[in-house]
Amino acid sequence: MSNVTIKDVALLAEVSVGTVSRYINGYQLKAGNRKKIEKAIEELDFKINPLARGLRSSKTFTIGVLIPRISDVFCTQVIEGIEEAMASLNYSILICSSNDSVQQQTDKMNGLMDKCVDGIIVMPVSSNEWSWRGSSDNRIPIVLIDRLVRECEWDAVVSDNVNGAYSAVEMLINHGHRKIGIIAGPQNISTAQERLTGYMRALNDYNIVVNDDYIVYAPYTKNGGIEAVNRLVGLTDPPTAIFSTNHPTTVNSLKVLMEKELVIGNQISLCGYDQTELFQMFTPPISVVVQPARDMGISAATTLMKRINGDYEGFPLIKRLKTQLIATSSVKKI
Amino acid sequence: MSNVTIKDVALLAEVSVGTVSRYINGYQLKAGNRKKIEKAIEELDFKINPLARGLRSSKTFTIGVLIPRISDVFCTQVIEGIEEAMASLNYSILICSSNDSVQQQTDKMNGLMDKCVDGIIVMPVSSNEWSWRGSSDNRIPIVLIDRLVRECEWDAVVSDNVNGAYSAVEMLINHGHRKIGIIAGPQNISTAQERLTGYMRALNDYNIVVNDDYIVYAPYTKNGGIEAVNRLVGLTDPPTAIFSTNHPTTVNSLKVLMEKELVIGNQISLCGYDQTELFQMFTPPISVVVQPARDMGISAATTLMKRINGDYEGFPLIKRLKTQLIATSSVKKI
DNA sequence: GTCCAAAATTGAAACGATTCAATAATGTTG
DNA sequence: CAACATTATTGAATCGTTTCAATTTTGGAC
Numbered sequence A, B: 001m002s003n004v005t006i007k008d009v010a011l012l013a014e015v016s017v018g019t020v021s022r023y024i025n026g027y028q029l030k031a032g033n034r035k036k037i038e039k040a041i042e043e044l045d046f047k048i049n050p051l052a053r054g055l056r057s058s059k060t061f062t063i064g065v066l067i068p069r070i071s072d073v074f075c076t077q078v079i080e081g082i083e084e085a086m087a088s089l090n091y092s093i094l095i096c097s098s099n100d101s102v103q104q105q106t107d108k109m110n111g112l113m114d115k116c117v118d119g120i121i122v123m124p125v126s127s128n129e130w131s132w133r134g135s136s137d138n139r140i141p142i143v144l145i146d147r148l149v150r151e152c153e154w155d156a157v158v159s160d161n162v163n164g165a166y167s168a169v170e171m172l173i174n175h176g177h178r179k180i181g182i183i184a185g186p187q188n189i190s191t192a193q194e195r196l197t198g199y200m201r202a203l204n205d206y207n208i209v210v211n212d213d214y215i216v217y218a219p220y221t222k223n224g225g226i227e228a229v230n231r232l233v234g235l236t237d238p239p240t241a242i243f244s245t246n247h248p249t250t251v252n253s254l255k256v257l258m259e260k261e262l263v264i265g266n267q268i269s270l271c272g273y274d275q276t277e278l279f280q281m282f283t284p285p286i287s288v289v290v291q292p293a294r295d296m297g298i299s300a301a302t303t304l305m306k307r308i309n310g311d312y313e314g315f316p317l318i319k320r321l322k323t324q325l326i327a328t329s330s331v332k333k334i
Numbered sequence C: 001g002t003c004c005a006a007a008a009t010t011g012a013a014a015c016g017a018t019t020c021a022a023t024a025a026t027g028t029t030g
Numbered sequence D: 001c002a003a004c005a006t007t008a009t010t011g012a013a014t015c016g017t018t019t020c021a022a023t024t025t026t027g028g029a030c
Helices: A006-013 A017-024 A031-044 A050-057 A073-087 A102-114 A161-174 A190-205 A226-234 A247-259 A277-281 A293-308 B006-013 B017-024 B031-044 B050-057 B073-087 B102-114 B161-174 B190-205 B226-234 B247-259 B277-281 B293-308
Strands: A062-067 A092-097 A119-122 A142-145 A155-159 A180-184 A215-217 A241-244 A269-273 A287-290 A318-321 A324-326 B062-067 B092-097 B119-122 B142-145 B155-159 B180-184 B215-217 B241-244 B269-273 B287-290 B318-321 B324-326
Touching (some): A006 A017, A006 A031, A017 A031, A062 A073, A062 A293, A073 A092, A073 B092, A092 A102, A092 B073, A102 A119, A142 A293, A155 A161, A155 A293, A161 A190, A161 A241, A161 A269, A161 A287, A161 A324, A180 A190, A180 A226, A215 A226, A226 A247, A241 A247, A247 A269, A247 B277, A277 B247, A293 A318, B006 B017, B006 B031, B017 B031, B062 B073, B062 B102, B062 B293, B073 B092, B073 B293, B092 B102, B119 B293, B155 B161, B155 B190, B155 B293, B161 B180, B161 B241, B161 B269, B161 B287, B180 B226, B215 B226, B226 B241, B226 B247, B241 B247, B247 B269, B293 B318
Parallel strands (some): A062 A092, A062 A119, A119 A142, A142 A155, A155 A318, A180 A215, A241 A269, A269 A287, B062 B092, B062 B119, B142 B155, B155 B318, B180 B241, B241 B269, B269 B287
Antiparallel strands (some): A092 B092, A287 A324
16 A cells, blocks of 8 residues: 555645545535645545545445356346446445355355445345345345345346246247247246246237146256256147247257257247347347346446435335347247 | 444453454464353454454455456456355455456556555456556555566466467368468457467468468457458458457357358358357357366466465466367368 | 463554544625 | 624544554473
8 A cells, every 4th residue: 555644645735634534525625725635645646545434434435246147148247237337436346146045145245244345236046035134233225136035125126027028928929829838937036937927928918828838947047948948849749939038048948959959940939038149140040038237237336326325215116127029030930 | 334343352252352353363362262252252243344454454355356348258257267266265356347448457457456455366458558557565466367468577377379279270270271261369469469379380380371361350359350250251262261269259250151141161161269158059069269267267366365375486477278179060171 | 389481462552544523714794 | 893604624533453562371391
């Protein structure tokens, strides 16, 4: 650390440390004093020590971001949004991964609290289990992203999963499909629930009888979906179209269908979830529901900052961002 | 913050604060005292305040990670490795992105220093320009990852780019290709230089005359490579194979070749760089040089920790990890 | 049981900011 | 210009640790 302190600045500027502190924190100053302090800071190359500052004021200008997996495409885009929004405000981001484990999530939440972050953005591992309880005396703001948690009253930024799924299934129906399989996610995750709801609602609205065999569940983790797709295509009366409800399961659906040498967009139709540019480079390109990941990150960051700055208007706020459907020839017209 | 301090612990355990501090920092203690302190800590739910600790000891148990782009596949895997290694040591990670800009890189480096991180892992934007100069009085360890910087003596963890590229080009040659184009990266980035070197060396070793028209340059950023591939395939005597030297240029090469309806592995052969599982799901799967991104992250983290702990053995250390070649039918045998 | 070196403990002084009550300077008004 | 309200400034106390010189305790050796 450069050893220049507020005291040195005060000495050189011929004012008291209190005044220098007031300058730093943007309070009103006599013009002459401001000038002198500015000059002294410049001359000494003074840098504020965030540890000393934080110790006294318990503000660290740092937030925590906790996600299930750093290498996940969707998570990455979210983080990019958060970083963009936070960097401009001179806030730093402490990042950690819960590795899809509730235990690790709890541990890392505690770790972030122990580090005295000013707020946390978290994508929960599960919407049912949320073992973590913040110590009651230290209530820093928390914003959920992507997934809600039952009985937890916190701000959240999610995407419109019901309608996202609805639009996908509707598209499948409009292409003439009646036998539509879904790789549904674990029902302890709110997004998975909502996407299944969207599926059901679309079938209902179009008077299509729900066939339970067409609903299979898969974990939302890296290897999820392999078994599920196998089950679907192995049915005696298999679906003509498959709707896969998150990124890893979509990747794995593709993998399985290809291994089975089923021609996508012909023998079997596929619609997935979450965009990666490579999906559009397949033959045929893959239909997907696209979530505004980056914007979700930005929105979560903005909301968190509002709370950090003490503005608790409308708490708890649930912001739902619209999804977009990319319809391609991976879905056959029948 | 929970308001329990070391003082409260000392009081309850009937020892001095100094002793409690010694306990926390793992010094030898009389067994009885250790017990009493442990009990008091447990009872009061004492958590150490990292700000106070950092203020006195100027250690924050936090490192900075600065990369060109958070959403880049390779970077993400690197970060995952770093997180894994650091989490187990109870270190936190402050993450930021330079967005491929030297200016931002400098700003964020300064930002990290100002935050008093204990060390920094950085993937530099350029190997030539490194405008940043750490203040001389605050020499915290820095580890470069993936890319070296000229005239900067720091530890580094990179992959064996020369041999990585060599193996790819050699494979192309062994498949009968003589007209091999390369999408070389910007020569101010060490990896790009080295990969071009590998290309040249392979051609040389196999007595193939280098055709300057076959060497085109593209930025290593998100949209890099589009123009370059167009140039190559537009030549009157175009190459039969293209070697693309990083992830984005590989993605874009794919994109352009597909748009031009050139059948990969038949009309044109392609070998790319950096793995993403989707590459292996194309028809044909795409040949790539795979870097051990995650291991590079782990290794960088380990090296940094060594330096943070004062072990400067072998400084500056340059660790080169081996790459792996995935050879597929995206390269035609001719 | 003495003596001495080694090990453990103590407690006050940092670390470098913010905060706040007391004080000083400035502005405003009749 | 006196009287008062307002605005700025001061500087000591504080935040919760670590550090270190001084002191006490411990455990062998004789």
